[in-house]
Structure formats: C-alpha cells, structure tokens
Amino acid sequence: MKRYEFDLSLSAQKLFFPEERVKTKLQVIDILMEATRYMLANPTIAKTNITGKLVLLVDRMSRLFFFKEGKHYSIVFPFLVSEIEGTLHFSFQNNLEVDSQLISNTISTISCDSFKDKCSLDFIEPIYDYENEFDDNFWIFLRELLLNEDGYIRYDRDEKSYQEAKEKGEEHKHPLNHFDVFYSSNATFKLGLHSESAEEQLIDLLNTKTDCKYLRE
Amino acid sequence: MNNNSLFYNHIEENDINRQVINEIAKYAEENRHQQIYLLTAPLGEKYHYQYEKDVIVILSPKHKIIFLDLSNNGKDFEIFYEDFVEDLNSISDKYNYKEHIGRPRDWKREITAKEVINTEFDVDDLFEKHKLSNDLQRKCELLISLLIGSINDIEKIGAEVPATLLEKVKRNIILFDGDQTRFIYKDFHNKTVAIQGLSGTGKTELLLHKLKELYISDDNSKIFFTCHNIALANTLKERIPSFFNFMKVEKQIEWNSRLWVDRAWGTQKDKNSGLYSYLCHFYNVPFLRYSPITDYERIFNQVFEHINQIEEDEFEFAFDYILIDERQDFPKVFFELCEKIAREKVYVAGDIFQDIFENTKDTELEVDVILNRCYRTDPRTLMFAHAIGMGLFEEKKLNWFEDKYWEAIGYNMTRHKGRELHLSREPIRRFEDLDLSNTQSMIIEGQGSTHTTHILRILKNIQSENPTVSPSDIAIIILDDNRRIYEYIDSLCYSINEQLGWKVNRAYESKTKEENSLYITNPNNVKGLEFPFVICVTAYIKDSYRYRNILYTMLTRSFIQSYLLVENNHGLKFQQEGLETINEKRYIKTIEPTGEEKEEIRKTLITLHSESSMSYKEFLNLIFRELKIKTSCREKLEKALLQAEIEKFDKDKTIKFINANKEFYCK
Numbered sequence: 001m002k003r004y005e006f007d008l009s010l011s012a013q014k015l016f017f018p019e020e021r022v023k024t025k026l027q028v029i030d031i032l033m034e035a036t037r038y039m040l041a042n043p044t045i046a047k048t049n050i051t052g053k054l055v056l057l058v059d060r061m062s063r064l065f066f067f068k069e070g071k072h073y074s075i076v077f078p079f080l081v082s083e084i085e086g087t088l089h090f091s092f093q094n095n096l097e098v099d100s101q102l103i104s105n106t107i108s109t110i111s112c113d114s115f116k117d118k119c120s121l122d123f124i125e126p127i128y129d130y131e132n133e134f135d136d137n138f139w140i141f142l143r144e145l146l147l148n149e150d151g152y153i154r155y156d157r158d159e160k161s162y163q164e165a166k167e168k169g170e171e172h173k174h175p176l177n178h179f180d181v182f183y184s185s186n187a188t189f190k191l192g193l194h195s196e197s198a199e200e201q202l203i204d205l206l207n208t209k210t211d212c213k214y215l216r217e
Numbered sequence: 218m219n220n221n222s223l224f225y226n227h228i229e230e231n232d233i234n235r236q237v238i239n240e241i242a243k244y245a246e247e248n249r250h251q252q253i254y255l256l257t258a259p260l261g262e263k264y265h266y267q268y269e270k271d272v273i274v275i276l277s278p279k280h281k282i283i284f285l286d287l288s289n290n291g292k293d294f295e296i297f298y299e300d301f302v303e304d305l306n307s308i309s310d311k312y313n314y315k316e317h318i319g320r321p322r323d324w325k326r327e328i329t330a331k332e333v334i335n336t337e338f339d340v341d342d343l344f345e346k347h348k349l350s351n352d353l354q355r356k357c358e359l360l361i362s363l364l365i366g367s368i369n370d371i372e373k374i375g376a377e378v379p380a381t382l383l384e385k386v387k388r389n390i391i392l393f394d395g396d397q398t399r400f401i402y403k404d405f406h407n408k409t410v411a412i413q414g415l416s417g418t419g420k421t422e423l424l425l426h427k428l429k430e431l432y433i434s435d436d437n438s439k440i441f442f443t444c445h446n447i448a449l450a451n452t453l454k455e456r457i458p459s460f461f462n463f464m465k466v467e468k469q470i471e472w473n474s475r476l477w478v479d480r481a482w483g484t485q486k487d488k489n490s491g492l493y494s495y496l497c498h499f500y501n502v503p504f505l506r507y508s509p510i511t512d513y514e515r516i517f518n519q520v521f522e523h524i525n526q527i528e529e530d531e532f533e534f535a536f537d538y539i540l541i542d543e544r545q546d547f548p549k550v551f552f553e554l555c556e557k558i559a560r561e562k563v564y565v566a567g568d569i570f571q572d573i574f575e576n577t578k579d580t581e582l583e584v585d586v587i588l589n590r591c592y593r594t595d596p597r598t599l600m601f602a603h604a605i606g607m608g609l610f611e612e613k614k615l616n617w618f619e620d621k622y623w624e625a626i627g628y629n630m631t632r633h634k635g636r637e638l639h640l641s642r643e644p645i646r647r648f649e650d651l652d653l654s655n656t657q658s659m660i661i662e663g664q665g666s667t668h669t670t671h672i673l674r675i676l677k678n679i680q681s682e683n684p685t686v687s688p689s690d691i692a693i694i695i696l697d698d699n700r701r702i703y704e705y706i707d708s709l710c711y712s713i714n715e716q717l718g719w720k721v722n723r724a725y726e727s728k729t730k731e732e733n734s735l736y737i738t739n740p741n742n743v744k745g746l747e748f749p750f751v752i753c754v755t756a757y758i759k760d761s762y763r764y765r766n767i768l769y770t771m772l773t774r775s776f777i778q779s780y781l782l783v784e785n786n787h788g789l790k791f792q793q794e795g796l797e798t799i800n801e802k803r804y805i806k807t808i809e810p811t812g813e814e815k816e817e818i819r820k821t822l823i824t825l826h827s828e829s830s831m832s833y834k835e836f837l838n839l840i841f842r843e844l845k846i847k848t849s850c851r852e853k854l855e856k857a858l859l860q861a862e863i864e865k866f867d868k869d870k871t872i873k874f875i876n877a878n879k880e881f882y883c884k
Contacts, residue, residue, distance in 0.1 A: 011714040040704070043711035100703030108726040121506060122484055132834060134859065 001059045001209065002081070004088065007045040008052035008068070012038060016054065016066045022183045026110050028075055028150045035064055036079065037103045039088055055203070056081070063151070063206055065199070072202050073154035078144070092144070096137045105130050106142060153206070154180040155197045191215070221245055222590060225365075225395035227256040227402060231270050233287050237334060241275065244340040250643070251344075252394060253277045254365055260402050261366035261430065264304045268297040276361045278392065279354050281330040281347040289333050298331060308363045311465050317376035318356050328357045352378075358390045366401065366426070367393040368464060382656060383683040383690070383749060386777055391592075393423075400586045401426050407585070409556050409563040411544070414588030415626060417599075417773060420566040421449075421745065424540050425457070427564055429464050431538050432476065436468075438537040438561070441477040443492045445546035448728055449745050450480040453542075481547065482507065482516070492539075496520050496558065499535045500527070509832070514548045521554045534560035541565045545572075570626050573606045573769050574616055574762045574822055589627035593747050594773045595658035596642040600805050601796050602659075602779075605758070606769030609640075609807040610795035611788070615765060617810050617818055632809070641804035659772070659779050659796055663789050666782040667754050669712045675780060676717060676735075679750055688719040692736040692748040694771045696755040696764070699862050706737055740767045743774055751775035757785035758792065761867050762825055833865050840868065844875055850883035857882065 008016065015034045022028060035054060052068035062077040079090040079098050090098040109115060109130065114122040130138045157177050165174035175192030182188045204210055224245035230238055238255060245253050254276040257269040266272075271288040284301070286294040302321050309315045318324060330347050349357055355378055362369055374388040393401070400412050400423050414420050428442055442457075444450055457478060458470060470476055473489045483491020485506070488498035493516055497504040502523045505511045524532070535558040541547070544567025555563045569587070591599055603626075608615040623630055628640045665671060672693070680686055693709070695702045710721040713735060722731040724738035730746065751774045758768070772779045783789055798806045810818065831839070837858070841851050854875055863870045 009715055011718070011720070012711075037707055038711075041707045041711050043708065043715060045715060049715065099700065100707050101700045104703050104723065104726055108728070111726065112728065125507075132832070 001057060001207075002083075004039070004056040004058070006039055006042060006054040006056075007050045008054055008066075009045045009049040010051050012043075012045075012054075013052045013068055016052075017068055017071060022152070022154075023185065024183075025146070025150070028152060028183070029110055029145050030107060031066075032064070032075060032077070032145070032150070033103045033107050035066075036090055036098055037100060040090070040100060040103075042088070053199075057203065057207075059207075059209070061208060065203060067199050070157040071155065072197070072199055073152065074202060074206055076149065076151040078148050092137075092141050096135065096141055101134065102138075102141070105134060105138065106145070109142065151206075152181075152183050153202075154183075155193075155202055156180060157196060221249055222394050222396045222588075223249065223252045225254045225398045227254070227260060227398070228273060233271055234273055237273060237285065237287065237338070240338075240340055241273075244344075251277060252392065254361070254395070254398065256364065258301070259304060259308055259364045259366075260398070262304070262308060264301075266297050266300055268293045272297055274301070274364075275343075276364060277344065278358050278361060279349055280344055280357075281328055281349060282357065282360060282364075283343065283347055284329065284331045286331065286333045294331070294333075298329075302329065305360065305363065309360070312363065312368050312371060314359055314363060314371050314376075317371050318359055324356055324360070327353055328360060355390070358392065362390055362392055365393055365398055367391055367398075370463065381683060381685065383686060383777065386749065394590060396586050396588050396590075397423055401430060405562075405585055408559075408561075409552060409565060410586075411565045411567070411584035412586040412588065413544070413567050413569045413584040414586075415570050415591045415599075416568050416770070417591040417593030417747065418588035419592055420568075420588065421453075421542055424542055424564065424566050425453075425460050426464075428457070428476075428540055429461060429466055431540075432461075432470075433466055433468060435537070437475075439475055439477075439535075440538045440540065441479075441492055441495070441536050442540040442542075443477075443479060443481045444542035445481055446543060446744055447480050448742065449542065450478065451729075452745065454478045481513070481551070493517070493520070496535060499533075500524055513546075513551060517548065517551045517554050521550055521557070524554075524557060534558055537561045539563045543567065571770075572766055573603070574766060574825065587625060589625060590643070590645050591627070591773075592645060593776050594779075595776070596644060597799050597803070598659045598775060598779050599773055600640070600642060600799050602769045602772035604795055604799075604805045604807065605772070605781075605792055606765045608765065609805055610791040614807075614810050614814070614818060615760075615762065616822065617815050636809045636811070638807050638809045639802075639804040640807065656778070657800065658775075658777065659781070659799075661781045661783065661789065661793055661796060663783055663786040667756075667784045669709050672709060672752065672754070672782070673712055673716055675752060676713065676719075679778075680717075683749075686749070687733060688717075688721075688735040689730070689733055690749040691752065692738070692743070692746070692750070692774065693752045693754065694743060694774070695737075695739050696753055696767055696771060698739060698865060700860070701862065702739065710737065740771055743771060747774055747776055749775065749777045750780075751778070752780040752782065754782045755784070757783060758788050759864060759867070761864060762822075763866055764864065836866055836868075837871070840871055840875065844872065844879075846875065846879060847883055850879070853882045854878065 015038075016031055018027070022031070038054065039056060052066070055065040055067070056077060057063050057065065058081045062081065063074050064077045065072065065074045079092055080094060082089045082091070092098055096102070109126050112126055114126055127139050127142060155178070158174070159176065161174050162171060162176040165171050172192065175190065177193040177196050179191040179193065180188055181191060205213055224242065226238060226242065228234060228238060241253065241255060245251065256274050256276070257272055258264045258266060268290070271286065271290065272294065273285040273287065275283040275285065284298050302325055306315070306321050309318060328349070332343065356376060359369070359371070359376060369390055374390060379385045379388045397419060412420060412423065424442070428440065431438065431440055442453065444453070461470060477489060477495065479489065480491045481493060483494030485494070485504045488494050494504065496502065497520070500520065500523055502520050505516050505519065537560045539555045539559045541555065541563065544565045552563065552565065594602070604610055607617070620630060623640065627642050629643070631639045633639065676691065679691065695706060706723065710723065713719050713721050720731070720734035722734040722736050724730070724736050724742040728742055730736065736746070736748065751771065753768070753771050755768075772781065795806070798804070837855055838851070846854065857878060858871065858874060861874055863874055
C-alpha cells in the first residue's frame with residue numbers, strides 16, 4: 001500500500017468541504033476531479049496556512065481521504081497511480097492519462113447547462129465536441145465516472161446539531177460523533193460513535209487489509 | 218448627415234432656428250473634440266414645452282447649460298426656462314442624482330445660463346463666456362447625462378471627483394456621443410436599422426437603451442432580442458431586469474409574452490429557448506438541430522421558404538421588433554427573414570472589425586450608424602493591438618486596408634517619404650480628463666515574464682498601485698491552445714489562491730463571470746467582457762492568422778492596462794519598438810506595402826477564408842489527402858499531433874510533423 005499526503009490551505013479546503021453538504025453524484029465527481037488536479041499540481045502551502053490534509057491511499061482499491069477539524073470523509077479513487085521521477089501520474093484504464101486538460105473538460109461538461117437539459121441531444125453535444133477535439137475516449141471516461149460507485153463515507157463531529165437534537169431529547173438521532181454513510185437524502189444514514197474518531201481510524205476502517213471493525217449495540 | 222460623431226442636433230429646424238443651428242454646426246465642425254448637443258427638451262422623456270421652437274438648449278461638457286432665446290420674448294422664455302429646470306430636477310430625482318447634486322437652487326445659477334440672440338451672436342464667444350471652473354464640471358456633466366438619457370449609476374460613480382486612476386476610470390461619467398444618441402433617438406426611415414462599430418464602442422449598451430425605449434413606448438409590442446453566442450444571451454437575460462430597474466422602467470417585464478431574450482438557435486423542446494425555436498413553433502416549421510451540414514444559412518432559409526408559401530392574408534408577424542447583436546455571425550438570409558417577420562423594425566448591431574482578417578466588404582460600411590470611437594480601450598493599447606495583429610511593425614504585413622476602411626475604423630493617416638505611413642486615433646472623451654501620460658497602458662515583457670512568480674509580482678504591483686482593486690478587475694488570458702496550458706493555469710491558480718488569498722475563476726470551465734474572483738481563461742470565453750487590467754500570456758508571437766486575431770482581440774479587453782507576457786523573445790524587438798513610437802508620438806509607424814505586396818496579402822486572405830470554416834478534423838483530412846497518408850494510419854497521426862505542441866491549424870508545422878513521423882506510424 002502506498003500513501004501520499006497533500007497539505008490543504010483554507011482555499012483548497014473550501015473546494016473539498018463545500019458549505020452545503022454533498023448530496024449528489026455530480027458533486028462527488030467534481031470533488032474527485034478537483035482533488036486529482038490538486039495532487040497533480042501539488043502546490044506548496046506555507047506551514048502557517050495549513051488547515052487540512054488530503055491523503056491518497058493506493059492499493060488494489062485506492063481511496064482519497066479529506067481531513068479538516070471535526071470532519072473527515074473518503075471516496076474511491078478510480079484511477080491508476082504511477083510515480084515517475086517523483087511526480088504522480090494518473091491514468092484511466094491504463095489508456096487515458098488523467099491530466100489537467102481532461103479534468104477541465106470533465107468539470108466543464110458536468111457543470112454546463114446542457115448537461116442538466118431536458119433533451120438528450122443537448123447532453124450529447126458537448127461530449128461529442130470534446131471527443132472530436134481532444135480524445136475519442138472522453139465519453140467512456142465520463143460514463144465510468146458516472147457509473148462508478150464512489151463509496152462515500154463521512155465522519156462528523158457536529159456540536160451544534162447534536163445540542164439541538166439533545167434539547168428535543170433526540171440525541172440518538174444525531175450523535176455528537178458519527179459516520180454518515182452514503183450522501184443522497186434517500187440513502188444516507190448515521191452510525192453513532194461513542195467517542196471522537198481520529199484521522200487514522202477512518203483510514204483503518206476502510207482498509208481492506210486490516211481487521212474489520214464490529215458494530216456493538 | 219453631419220459626420221462629426223461628437224455633435225448631435227435633436228431640434229427640428231424652422232425658420233427661426235435654422236441659422237443659429239447652422240452656425241453651431243459649423244463651430245462643431247471646426248472644434249471636433251468638443252462634444253455638443255442641441256435640444257429643446259430632455260431626450261427620452263415625456264416633456265414638451267410651448268416655447269420650444271423659439272429656443273435652443275446647448276449642452277457641452279465643461280460649459281454651462283446654455284438656454285438661447287431666439288425670439289427675445291422675455292416672459293415666455295422665462296417660463297420655458299423655469300419649466301425645463303423643474304423637469305430636469307424631477308429627472309434628477311427619479312434617478313437618485315438629487316441626493317448627490319442637490320436641488321436646482323444649488324446648481325441653477327452656477328451651471329445654467331440664459332442668453333438672448335442678437336446681431337453680434339458668435340458661437341466662439343458664447344462658449345468662451347460660459348466655460349465652467351473645474352469644480353463645477355462634474356456636476357454639469359451629470360446634468361447633461363440626464364438630459365440625453367445617458368443615465369449613470371450615481372450610487373457607483375458619485376458626484377465627488379474621484380482620486381485614483383482606477384477610481385477615475387471606474388467612476389467616469391458615460392455620455393453618449395452624437396452617433397450613439399442618434400441611434401437611440403432618431404427616427405430612421407428604413408425598416409432595418411444597422412449600427413456597426415469596433416468592439417468596445419458600446420453597441421450592446423445601445424441596444425439595451427433602444428430596447429427600453431421600444432418596450433415602454435408600446436404596451437402591446439412583442440420584442441425578440443437575440444444574438445449568436447449563448448454566453449452573451451445569458452448575460453443579456455440577466456442584465457435586462459437590473460437595467461430596466463436602473464432606468465426606472467415602471468412596467469414589469471413580461472418574459473416570453475412580450476419580451477424574449479435568447480440565442481438565435483435554441484432547442485427543440487423549449488419554444489422560447491431561441492429565435493429559431495420560436496419561429497418553428499409559430500409558423501409550424503420542423504425544427505432542425507445543428508450539424509456540420511445544418512447551419513444558420515440552412516435553417517433560416519428553410520423558415521424563409523416556408524413563410525413565403527403562406528398566403529398573404531393568412532400571414533402573421535411573429536414580432537413587432539427584433540434586436541440583433543453580433544451581426545457578423547449571421548448570414549444575409551437571417552436579416553431578410555427578420556425583416557419579413559417583424560411588423561415594425563429590426564435593429565442590428567455588429568462588429569465592424571471582429572476579425573482583423575475578414576474580407577472588408579463595402580456593404581459593411583453601408584450602415585446607418587458607424588461607431589469608431591472605442592470607449593473601452595486606451596487608444597495606445599488599441600493602436601498597438603491593431604498593429605501587432607496585422608503585423609504592421611513587421612516587414613511582412615499580414616493585412617492591409619484601403620484608406621476608406623482605415624478611416625471607418627477610426628484612423629487618421631498621414632503619408633511620408635519612403636512609403637512610411639502614420640496611423641493615429643483621436644483621443645476619446647473617456648480618457649480626456651485623465652493624465653495618463655505617466656501610466657503605460659500597454660506593457661510587453663519577454664523571457665521570464667510568464668513564470669508564475671513574475672505574474673504574482675505583477676498582480677501584487679497592481680494591488681499596491683490601486684488599493685481598491687478587486688480580483689474581478691483582472692483577467693489573465695492564456696493565448697495558446699495546447700495541453701500544457703491547463704497545467705500551467707492550475708499551478709498559477711493555486712499560487713494566486715495561496716499567496717494573494719484571491720479566488721480564481723477558471724472561466725473555460727465555469728463559462729460565467731464570478732464576483733470577486735480573478736478571471737482566468739483561454740481565449741474562448743472572453744467575448745463581450747472587459748476588465749480594468751488584462752494580462753495576456755503566450756509562449757511566443759506566432760504568425761498564424763487565427764493567433765494574431767486572438768492576440769488583437771484579447772489585448773483590447775482592458776480599459777486601463779494590458780500586459781503581454783511572452784516566454785520567447787523571438788521577434789519581440791519590432792513590437793517593442795513599435796510600442797515605443799506609439800507611446801512617444803501617439804501613432805503607429807509603419808511602411809505601406811507595395812501594390813504587389815498588397816495583392817499578395819489579398820490572395821493569401823482569400824485562401825485563408827475558404828479554409829477558415831473547417832473543423833480541425835477536416836483540416837487534418839485535407840492535409841492527409843494532400844500527403845497521400847493511408848486512412849489506416851491517420852488516426853494514430855492525429856493522436857500524435859494532439860500530443861505534440863503544434864498549434865492547431867498551423868498548416869506548415871502540421872505538414873512538417875507528419876512528414877517527419879509518418880514512417881513510424883504508417884506501415
């Protein structure tokens with residue numbers, strides 16, 4: 001297992017911890033793309049500006065971890081990772097390099113209006129354009145991202161909501177320390193924790209090579 | 218028509234006023250830098266007066282507002298004057314100017330003057346006598362802006378005289394010049410009214426004013442405002458409510474029943490998503506989607522033919538008025554169609570010079586109003602951008618115009634020995650009062666200047682010289698088009714985030730302008746936008762026409778400073794020398810091509826235009842065919858070309874690359 005760490009400053013942190021919580025797959029793809037771009041550029045952050053951390057764990061199943069105070073989460077990292085002369089490179093199914101340009105194309109495609117349009121042909125148009133202009137594999141890439149199971153799990157220590165729930169006598173509906181599994185409002189649920197979770201605990205929980213955790217009532 | 222673009226007469230001539238108007242017009246002809254308007258009532262407002270035909274109100278910045286009594290009828294004239302001032306005060310109140318410039322008692326005596334015409338009447342003396350002191354000029358200019366309907370956002374610009382350069386430029390009072398005023402208020406006889414101008418001459422703004430005039434003048438009219446570019450259509454749609462609000466339009470906007478604002482094409486599902494969509498729906502024409510063989514020409518012809526088959530007594534107009542921006546992006550049939558389906562009028566605005574290599578058709582100059590005074594860009598920057606775009610500082614010119622066309626785009630020419638030619642532009646009002654001689658409006662830097670660290674230094678400099686600057690006042694435009702620029706932009710963005718704490722908007726992804734973020738992009742998403750500061754970054758000055766045109770357009774996006782940062786110094790010397798001449802002498806110094814050279818330029822441009830509508834794939838296929846490359850290996854070569862750093866559409870380099878590599882790809 002390989003592990004790469006990247007410091008986050010406040011501005012980068014805002015990319016990965018948006019003010020509104022993640023609710024859709026498009027947001028997850030957006031975060032995945034921003035994170036990939038961030039790792040490629042690997043910007044230097046002054047020590048005093050560090051407010052969070054991004055960790056990439058590379059294994060048979062690779063994952064990205066995002067950390068800031070009181071909040072951690074993780075998603076699947078679906079690309080192959082190679083390190084050439086100290087620089088990271090990412091590729092998709094070994095034949096498409098995930099570089100800055102592809103990332104930009106992807107972000108712009110999923111954020112443009114025609115993607116959300118009512119008509120299927122409007123959706124196709126920008127994708128078709130990119131295939132023509134840049135790479136024939138663009139649609140395959142985008143399709144895999146859309147179909148990919150992103151394995152979203154989040155740890156939250158949310159004092160405010162916990163207190164609010166507690167006042168209503170519902171503290172077990174919103175435990176102080178908890179995991180949120182999945183993100184869409186139909187699928188998401190909480191798992192309460194008895195104590196605070198450290199960063200490494202989330203990594204360990206999701207590591208298929210280490211022993212499993214057990215739920216206890 | 219008076220061809221002085223700073224003089225505007227809105228008074229209908231009669232036997233009483235004719236001579237005086239002529240004299241003032243003559244004066245304006247001799248004093249072409251002085252803006253003068255003649256009227257008898259505020260423009261664009263409902264006010265009219267009994268004594269109107271016996272009076273002339275003269276407006277000219279830096280001078281008092283002069284009321285001329287032509288019939289020496291003291292009492293009626295006095296009533297006219299009092300009514301006029303009262304109405305001006307209510308307009309001032311309506312647009313919230315009053316809080317800033319005060320009541321008439323605060324400005325009436327100082328800023329207005331009454332004169333009776335007599336035998337010794339002399340226009341020179343009149344203006345001389347009523348010159349305003351510096352401290353009153355701004356207030357007077359604000360009053361003039363109200364009288365000609367060139368309303369400024371008083372909250373933003375204020376009545377106080379601004380201190381710093383950035384503030385001066387941002388808080389400059391915008392006054393329509395004669396041509397602009399003519400477009401808005403004059404009744405034109407023809408059904409289609411065309412306005413043509415350089416980018417930055419305020420065409421879109423004028424269309425908005427026209428739209429407002431049309432919208433409020435008739436409660437039942439149906440109006441479609443359209444353009445080619447989706448981003449521009451979206452911006453317009455967003456702007457109109459606040460513009461109407463700002464112009465105190467009391468009528469509610471009835472979207473998609475009285476007013477449509479959208480692109481020219483649209484989608485099949487939503488009839489209101491574009492002009493063509495709507496027409497398909499309205500006239501029951503099958504909708505066609507865009508494809509390489511289905512273009513504007515085809516769809517508008519299709520609608521046109523369809524409509525022509527409708528019996529005359531069954532024909533209905535789809536709209537009363539149609540307003541079109543970006544005329545240059547549409548084929549002729551589109552305008553014919555619009556003229557057919559609009560009951561009243563079609564207003565068309567276009568760029569005369571969107572592409573500096575476009576064939577200059579004489580018909581382009583046959584429009585109702587030509588705007589050649591660019592209010593956005595500093596003349597020095599504009600001159601440099603034109604010169605570098607057309608290679609005027611280089612031995613081999615990329616384009617050349619006939620004298621008539623140079624004039625149409627606002628140049629004065631003087632010829633000297635040895636085919637030397639000087640091209641200069643008249644100063645424009647926007648910068649007239651600013652001392653910009655110490656500020657460079659155009660800066661070129663060579664090797665090393667494209668490093669992230671250097672760009673950060675420039676940004677910090679701009680910040681320290683303009684403490685009120687916001688990130689959204691600055692755009693960084695990367696002129697090249699290859700894979701590498703995306704990496705470059707990424708690292709630049711992170712550095713700006715980290716070191717300046719500024720938000721950055723990668724506009725090629727977001728396709729919108731975001732508040733409080735620095736705008737960074739490739740050249741594709743800059744249309745219609747302007748910034749106080751623009752930083753253009755490129756690897757080297759390329760020779761291709763496409764590139765030069767981009768370079769020209771991007772450099773003119775600034776209204777204070779444009780930077781051109783070039784990684785490779787090759788060929789930069791000529792440009793730097795040319796710029797020095799512009800800065801020192803205020804003209805472009807160039808050598809006029811010989812007749813033979815001009816012919817050569819013309820031929821090259823004709824070939825270029827036949828190729829310009831091609832997609833990149835078509836372009837490559839043409840070369841593959843020329844070089845007899847087997848179909849089986851074309852795809853591989855195409856991929857390799859994308860990886861190689863060769864500018865798209867650079868024919869020579871592409872051929873060179875294919876020849877050098879074909880043996881590895883074609884077995």
